[in-house]
Amino acid sequence: MPELVTYLTFDGNCEAAFNFYKSVFGGEFAMMGRFGEMPPDPKMPVSDADKQRVMHVSYRIGEGANLMGSDTMSNMPKVIQGNNFSISINAHSKAEADKLFNGLSAGGRVTMPLADTFWGAYFGMFTDKFGINWMVNFDAEPKGK
Numbered sequence: 001m002p003e004l005v006t007y008l009t010f011d012g013n014c015e016a017a018f019n020f021y022k023s024v025f026g027g028e029f030a031m032m033g034r035f036g037e038m039p040p041d042p043k044m045p046v047s048d049a050d051k052q053r054v055m056h057v058s059y060r061i062g063e064g065a066n067l068m069g070s071d072t073m074s075n076m077p078k079v080i081q082g083n084n085f086s087i088s089i090n091a092h093s094k095a096e097a098d099k100l101f102n103g104l105s106a107g108g109r110v111t112m113p114l115a116d117t118f119w120g121a122y123f124g125m126f127t128d129k130f131g132i133n134w135m136v137n138f139d140a141e142p143k144g145k
Contacts, residue, residue, distance in 0.1 A: 002090060002100060003089070004087055006086075006087065007068045007086040008068070008084060009070060009072060014053070015032070018032075025062070030058040030060055031056065032056070032057040032058075033054070035050050035052075035053050035073060037055065038118070047075075050071075053071035057069050086135050088134075089135065089136050090139070091137065093138065094138055097114060097124075100136055101114050101124050101136040104126070107128070110124070112125040112126075114136060122139075123135070
């Protein structure tokens with residue numbers, strides 16, 4: 001069975017929000033990466049203003065809850081209430097990721113097709129036909145959560 005994770009999106013205050021959550025729940029971040037740490041990509045340049053924004057943070061709360069998040073870059077759509085979260089599915093295989101992605105995205109809008117990524121995951125994003133944002137992820141080698 002895949003794992004579901006809440007994924008939050010912020011407009012420049014992701015780190016502050018996650019530090020606040022950590023002050024309440026305790027613990028440590030499993031990972032925090034910034035847009036400035038991404039490999040250069042001419043199709044997706046990172047402005048100097050965006051380099052310190054959070055590309056991805058992963059935070060395990062207690063025994064069974066995971067919270068993940070990121071900032072948007074300045075050239076992305078403005079974050080508003082309603083588009084500031086996604087349901088992230090961590091699949092157990094590429095085949096399961098394909099099945100879930102293809103099934104849930106039917107009739108919706110794919111924003112990033114499933115593909116191998118520079119961070120080592122098989123990953124894609126879409127908005128389903130009901131307007132809900134989803135992310136599907138498969139890590140061949142499990143990482144900290």
